[in-house]
Amino acid sequence: MxxxxxxxxxxxxxxxxxxxxxxxxxxxxxxxxxxxxxxxxxxxxxxxxxxxxxxxxxxxxxxxxxxxxxxxxxxxxxxxxxxxxxxxxxxxxxxxxxxxxxxxxxxxxxxxxxxxxxxxxxxxxxxxxxxxxxxxxxxxxxxxxxxxxxxxxxxxxxxxxxxxxxxxxxxxxxxxxxxxxxxxxxxxxxxxxxxxxxxxxxxxPDIEWKSVRRCLITGYFLKIFVADNLAEQTAMLTIGKESLAASGPVNLMALLYAYGFQIFADFAGYSLIAIGLGLMFGYRLPENFNFPYLSLSITEFWRRWHLSLSAWLRDYLYIPLGGNRKGSGRTYLNLFLVMFLGGLWHGAEWKFALWGTLHGVLLALERFIFRSRAGDLCSSPSPLRLLRDGFRWVYAFHAVTFLWLTFLMPDLANIGAFFDGLTHGKLSFPGQPLFALFIYGGVVVLYHLWGLLRETRPALAVKMAHPLVEGALHGLMIFLILTNPGAPRGFIYFQF
Structure with missing residues (x-):
């Protein structure tokens, strides 16, 4: 159900x-x-x-x-x-x-x-x-x-x-x-x-109705309006190797960005619904997402994405394996093993193990590079730090986005066809994928910009969260859910 x-x-x-x-x-x-x-x-x-x-x-x-x-x-x-x-x-x-x-x-x-x-x-x-x-x-x-x-x-x-x-x-x-x-x-x-x-x-009387309302409206909005509508477009990424290889780079990148936004909206939305339902029955469930596309590294991404799984892997797998207590070499090996097994947990196919393995490799590389240069980075002047953070965000976002291909594609041959179309396809500007990315993906962008404001300017965020503004926004969300829902689809993570 x-x-x-x-x-x-x-x-x-x-x-x-x-x-x-x-x-x-x-x-x-x-x-x-x-x-x-x-x-x-x-x-x-x-x-x-x-x-x-x-x-x-x-x-x-x-x-x-x-x-x-x-x-x-x-x-x-x-x-x-x-x-x-x-x-x-x-x-x-x-x-x-x-x-x-x-x-x-x-x-x-x-x-x-x-x-x-x-x-x-x-x-x-x-x-x-x-x-x-x-x-x-x-x-x-x-x-x-x-x-x-x-x-x-x-x-x-x-x-x-x-x-x-x-x-x-x-x-x-x-x-x-x-x-x-x-x-x-x-x-x-x-x-x-x-x-x-x-x-x-x-x-x-103990029900926290304000939190229930926020979780349920935002969750259903992300799932029904954003994720389900984006899914109608991203399905084109599974049309076959020949069609992918013949597609143009703009079309493929628009669809890939859309899928990255879709999987976030689908999973984060469903988690918010679960948290809201739990509160209705008097049970507090843990937060599961913390604006993951604001991450400046893969390490930070896993501190923001699927928090409950990250905590589980840390407490019951990474730490028992030795964590970072047995030297650098063992730490890198533990990161690799945890992410390999975590990837395989996501699905009973080797492509998920590959997804986890690549995340594990990036985590190990980041740990080696960022720790060895920690002193230089901390002493950077403010403009240089902003520039550095901008490059790190571009890297982290695109690394995560391209790795989502293993979730969507049926096999490695289709992933290869995607990159073939990306590098050799005909340049064109498809209307529907770009429109869907702008409208529905734009919601995910705005959601993360709100998260950025909360983290960097909390006082301003509190002022902007006026009850009248919040009420109007929730009313708009409900209107869009009722008038423009996507075709009903199952939850992406049901297969896991």
């Missing part, structure tokens, strides 16, 4: 008033949690009900693993070997679960011919990809690791460590953390220590 579908609006309209029924005492919390679990199940299984079986197995298994880790940590002798055994086995099984459904088809491509029969190879490659499996598996792994590290609160440990009949309550808390529908299929990735403690009775 999509956030921009009629079915979802009906589900929300039914769930929200029932959620805030005036029940007393602990019954309110139990009712609200049960209703959210039911709504999340409907939301997730709307098109493929069988997926609930996988989701249920994941919740039950991880609840058991967490309870066992907590049990062994509470015992008088605190047996570390048993605790670590549960940690390793549960994380391994979660990763195996993800690998089987998401990467089995990719792995068969590297198996030598003859080792697997053609029928078996075809059957493995036809395994359907459960929606959101990457996100809820990462949620489960972060929960298990945080419990093992004792970085969750005592309240969370008490809730998840119940035994006997109390296991039902623990399973409910853990399941809500994993399946909470605003972030179930597309994030943001939420850490257990930031969510489970929020599971309590919610009151209607």
């Amino acid at each position: 999509l956030f921009n579908s009629f079915q979802f609006l009906v589900l929300l309209a039914v769930t929200l008033p029932l959620y805030y029924l005036p029940l007393a005492g602990d019954r309110r919390r139990v009712w609200q949690m049960s209703l959210l679990l039911a709504a999340s199940a409907i939301f997730y299984a709307w098109e493929i009900p069988q997926l609930l079986i996988l989701l249920g197995v994941s919740c039950a298994f991880n609840a058991l693993a967490v309870e066992r880790i907590l049990f062994h940590q509470r015992t008088e002798n605190d047996n570390p070997s048993l605790t670590k055994r549960w940690l390793v086995s549960s994380v391994t099984l979660n990763l195996a679960f993800l690998a089987f459904f998401k990467y089995a088809g990719v792995l068969t491509s590297v198996v030598p011919a003859g080792w697997i029969s053609p029928e078996a190879r075809h059957s493995i490659r036809s395994i359907p990809l459960p929606i959101g499996i990457s996100f809820y598996t990462f949620h489960a792994i972060s929960l298990i690791v945080d419990v093992y590290r004792r970085t969750v609160s005592e309240e969370t440990r008490r809730r998840l460590g119940h035994q006997g009949y109390g296991r039902v309550s623990a399973l409910g808390d853990l399941s809500l953390y994993i399946v909470f529908f605003p972030q179930l299929v597309a994030g943001p990735i939420v850490k257990a220590r930031n969510f489970i403690d929020q599971i309590r009775a919610k009151m209607w």
Whole structure:
């Protein structure tokens, strides 16, 4: 079920008033949690009900693993070997679960011919990809690791460590953390220590309606008006190698810029919708984007883009690998490995691994170059610093934009055809791509200029954010959503 579908609006309209029924005492919390679990199940299984079986197995298994880790940590002798055994086995099984459904088809491509029969190879490659499996598996792994590290609160440990009949309550808390529908299929990735403690009775007067309004209107505007309209043009980038090679450089660059703006508007818009929906039900989800196209380097880009994934990779992969604590060579290797695996997480195709690898190479190069020249850069006079920042922005923006080709193109041959058309195509000025880039892409540019103003002139930004100005702007957004929506499309990150 999509956030921009009629079915979802009906589900929300039914769930929200029932959620805030005036029940007393602990019954309110139990009712609200049960209703959210039911709504999340409907939301997730709307098109493929069988997926609930996988989701249920994941919740039950991880609840058991967490309870066992907590049990062994509470015992008088605190047996570390048993605790670590549960940690390793549960994380391994979660990763195996993800690998089987998401990467089995990719792995068969590297198996030598003859080792697997053609029928078996075809059957493995036809395994359907459960929606959101990457996100809820990462949620489960972060929960298990945080419990093992004792970085969750005592309240969370008490809730998840119940035994006997109390296991039902623990399973409910853990399941809500994993399946909470605003972030179930597309994030943001939420850490257990930031969510489970929020599971309590919610009151209607506590809703932050101003934040809800800002998130939902801006999110739906970015998704429906910007991303979906741009998608109608960027689809031309997938028309085939021959057509790409015959296209002109202006047309191709306009479409590529448009796709860069589209993927931002699609993902950032969906994240804002998720955050707004979470606030409606009394749950605060983490910020996921911080004006990423203002970045002056790939390093800064990953501090602004998909913040919840960047934090997850840092806490559960980069730091355990040694981070930057084991010398420069190991740091560069860790950056490469993290980005390679992060790229492969984005999709079960080798092109995503290439995308991650190239980002990892750029991160390592930037770390080497910028650290070695840090003193010179900091001492630069202001005009030179502005000029330097301008060059760095051009580099970062175009590096990110060209690497988006691996997300869109079906294979490397099409990427090659794109560059062939870019360098040898006929010069022309296509009307529709340029118009779409100016109108819809211009919204993304204005959005980032607003972010730049907030960061460089916060006092002026506060003055400009007058309630009347904000109200008029939101009214215009709603008008454009209703009068000029793009063709309804799924969320880009559903495939991940």
